[in-house]
Amino acid sequence: xxxxxxxxxxxxxxxxxxxxxxxxxxxxxxxxxxxxxxxxxxxxxxxxxxxxxxxxxxxxxxxxxxxxxxxxxxxxxxxxxxxxxxxxxxxxxxxxxxxxxxxxxxxxxxxxxxxxxxxxxxxxxxxxxxxxxxxxxxxxxxxxxxxxxxxxxxxxxxxxxxxxxxxxxxxxxxxxxx
Numbered sequence: 001x002x003x004x005x006x007x008x009x010x011x012x013x014x015x016x017x018x019x020x021x022x023x024x025x026x027x028x029x030x031x032x033x034x035x036x037x038x039x040x041x042x043x044x045x046x047x048x049x050x051x052x053x054x055x056x057x058x059x060x061x062x063x064x065x066x067x068x069x070x071x072x073x074x075x076x077x078x079x080x081x082x083x084x085x086x087x088x089x090x091x092x093x094x095x096x097x098x099x100x101x102x103x104x105x106x107x108x109x110x111x112x113x114x115x116x117x118x119x120x121x122x123x124x125x126x127x128x129x130x131x132x133x134x135x136x137x138x139x140x141x142x143x144x145x146x147x148x149x150x151x152x153x154x155x156x157x158x159x160x161x162x163x164x165x166x167x168x169x170x171x172x173x174x175x176x177x178x
Contacts, residue, residue: 054100058093099101 040050066085070077075083094108106112 051097051101055093055097058096059089062089062093 040047046054066089090109091105094110095105098105098108145168
């Protein structure tokens, strides 16, 4: 029979990194309070649908802020800014969610330790091949003749309702329908 001293740690006291469990409904809580708690909080913490809603709300707010800043600055963003800013928005939103859910940011698919390892380089190769195939297809279809000038801008499509022109171009008809 082994005795444990009061100062030695108990083997049953292990710390787990799982999300906190939802609060148990107290007897004094009303039915509405229990319903609200069960609606928003499940066995693994905040329910998945609400997590997604919070994440999307953060993303939308940050995108709206970035658009406001871009429009009020009066300058055109560089291609690097057009790539880096969306990444930083998603990274910041993921960081906020990791704080809310008591998880590591690596749990969201952004592990710092595995950055620039094999999957990164596989993605570089796949992206390069995909862009090359796309440009080669455009070249075969003679669709690169208008490079250098914008012939159809997204804001024109929406503002004029020019969906027929977009549809005809998607089918390969490069003349503007009357």
